[in-house]
Amino acid sequence: MKKLINDAESVVADALTGMAAAHPSLSVDVRNRIVLRATGPRPGKVAVISGGGSGHEPLHAGYVGYGMLDAACPGEIFTSPVPDQMLEAAKRMHGGAGVLFVVKNYTGDVLNFEMAAEALAEEGIEVASVLVNDDVAVQDSVYTAGRRGTGATVLVEKITGALAETGAPLADVAITGEEVNARSRSFGIALTPCVTPAAGEPTFELGPNEVELGIGIHGEPGRTRIPAGTARELVRIAMDAINEDLPLTGDVLVMVNGMGGTPQIELYVVFAEVAAYLREKGATVTRRLVGNYITSLDMQGFSVTVCRLDERLTLLWDAPVETPALRWGR
Amino acid sequence: MDTRFFAAWLEECARVVHEQRDYLTRLDAAIGDADHGTNLDRGFTGIRQALAEHTPPTPGALLALAGTTLVRKVGGASGPLYGSALRQMGKALGDAETIGLAELADALETALQAVRRLGGAEVGDKTMVDALSPACAALRLAVAEGIKPQEALSRAADAADQGAKDTISMQARKGRASYLGPRSIGHQDPGATSTALILAALRDVAVAWAES
Incomplete structure (x- = not known):
């Protein structure tokens, strides 16, 4: 099978190197596997951080920027990132108003983000999580791991990112993320x-x-x-x-x-x-x-x-966003 | 069983997981996302590197380091699950320099509880619990009967292997395989399979240890 790669083992690192070269608005730490806004943390603003397996591009790193994510943590292909990545991203990007994790509902993502959240809480950084589970193809029952997080992740990241930009408190940003997911x-x-x-x-x-x-x-x-x-x-x-x-x-x-x-x-x-x-x-x-x-x-x-949508969510959707993969109004 | 014994076990795990990498990944492709072998191989290779840099003084510290390495290297569900299992085992073994079979059985039970707590899986859900749980039971029974470690661990490995095979007829209720519903039936669970391999490695090291 032909692929535009150098080595199957280095695909994620090579792609991150490319992202760094292509998008000066991003600060890409290839070694630690984190993608941050180059502008750094903003005091008083909730840091919205997501992550997940690679192979879903532009999700998540393509949504790092003004009005959306503060940081993204790419894992190996189709494999959730490890807690160290979320920890490092949170420590570098939090502005004293807490951290929101946007997590797609997959067992691996949930477990790794939970471990990161526990470690962050131990360091005194407030953290909340929104679990995205919008996929109706999976029955949400005791017989499954629950509905998967899919397309709604993009919407949750956009809308929580817009709200966080206004200086809203962590609890409000988290509840709004849950609302987007529920709708x-x-x-x-x-x-x-x-x-x-x-x-x-x-x-x-x-x-x-x-x-x-x-x-x-x-x-x-x-x-x-x-x-x-x-x-x-x-x-x-x-x-x-x-x-x-x-x-x-x-x-x-x-x-x-x-x-x-x-x-x-x-x-x-x-x-x-x-x-x-x-x-x-x-x-x-x-x-x-x-x-x-x-x-x-x-x-x-x-x-x-x-x-x-309702009026409020529409306004948040329309709010300016400037990321590699989604940009308008700025 | 001392630190060298457990280091030999982890080394054997790394060897076997590397050797069976493609097999585990193929099992995962059928009902998951085709990366179980690759991910565990990366994790156990990481353990090998970590131990080459620094071998902790006690079995407990050794397993805790191995568990932390898996959490840091693997990702997915298997990173936290295997990582926590080894970390909790290490914790259960405390500061002891040598470990008897009864302590090992207790530690393995602690690992099982950690996996169940974190993943929420029970026996019959088509997960690593289906291999680990019968292995723990077999080991407990062997301890009660007072048989030799290599024979006891051989029974545990057999029970895990049977448990892994038994997952073929099960419908997955946890993890990505659960999304398939009834279509997950007829495939052996990759997590149960890797657990069986890890426990077979424990047996093999115990047998080699007894012979030398």
């Missing part, structure tokens, strides 16, 4: 599996005319597999799953997200179907994103995330 749902469909640099082969088998429904973002298989259909048919499956869980009415933010290997033109085809579906349901799309925001390496496919 958001996602569903993903893969046309192909992805290939991790270390394995060099597809993470699961999928026939040439099959699609995988309810995928996550780590190349893990989904819940079911069906014959491939039209974009309209696939969007209906995704949107029905979301609508069943969170009735789609009122003002909504929609993110049609590519999994990494799907061309933008197909994402627009998908977006047209999503918009038509929402119109049919009587919901109003007031904010939208179409592109690669939370990916799974070179997987082909898409996910849809819908968030039911």
Whole structure:
């Protein structure tokens, strides 16, 4: 399998070196595996920090900057970061108003962030966490590790980042993050599996005319597999799953997200179907994103995330943001 | 069993995990995210490096260092779980310079409790607990019967191996495999498998130790 890499072992470090060279607004510590705002901590501001396995770019490091994250901690590919990374990032970026961890609900991420939070608390730095679990493909029950954190992570990072920028206290920022998560749902469909640099082969088998429904973002298989259909048919499956869980009415933010290997033109085809579906349901799309925001390496496919907005969340969404992957209003 | 014995165990773990790296990763690809072998290999290689720089004086301190190294190097769920298991084992062994079989059995039980507490898994959830729990039970029984360490650890390793095989028919309820629901059935759990390998390494070192 061809990849634009030098060595499977050094992909994360090499990519961080590239990020450092490409984005002077970031301070990249390749050795400690942390990406920080080059401006350093701002006194009195809650530091919003996230992290997770690599391979989901631009998540999370691409969202470090004004109005969004203060720091990101990239792990190995599809592997959560280690507590030392979060600790170091928090110590360097906290401005005396506490630290908010944005954590995607995966066992590894949860455990490593918990260990970091305990260590930070011992050092007297106040810390709160928002757990993102928006993926409706997983039933939230005692029979699973709970719903996965997927597309809503981008929304939580944007909106908590905007609120933190106003100098809001940690508790408010954390509650708002939870609110965004509670109002958001996602569903993903893969046309192909992805290939991790270390394995060099597809993470699961999928026939040439099959699609995988309810995928996550780590190349893990989904819940079911069906014959491939039209974009309209696939969007209906995704949107029905979301609508069943969170009735789609009122003002909504929609993110049609590519999994990494799907061309933008197909994402627009998908977006047209999503918009038509929402119109049919009587919901109003007031904010939208179409592109690669939370990916799974070179997987082909898409996910849809819908968030039911209110006036306050809309204002926070519209607030200026200046990061490598998301920028407006500044 | 002294510090050298436990250092030999960790060394053997590093060797076996490296050798079985691709096998563990393949098991993980079927129901997880295809990195278990790679991650554990990185962790145990880290332990090997840490011990080359500095070997702590007691078995307890040695295992605590090994656990901390795993937490710092591995990431994912296996870093905190195996890391905490070894750290708690080390803590349970205290400052003793030599460890008897009964203390080792107790320490392993402490490791099991740490894993269950952190991961929230019970027997039957298709996790490393399914290998570790029967191994602890077998070791406790062997201690009560008063048999030789190498035989006792051999029984523990067999129980872990059987426990790992038993995960094939289980539906995962924890970790990433749980997202698959019934599709997780028919695959051996990679975490239970690595636990069985680690306990087989303990047996092998005990047997070699008894022979020398």
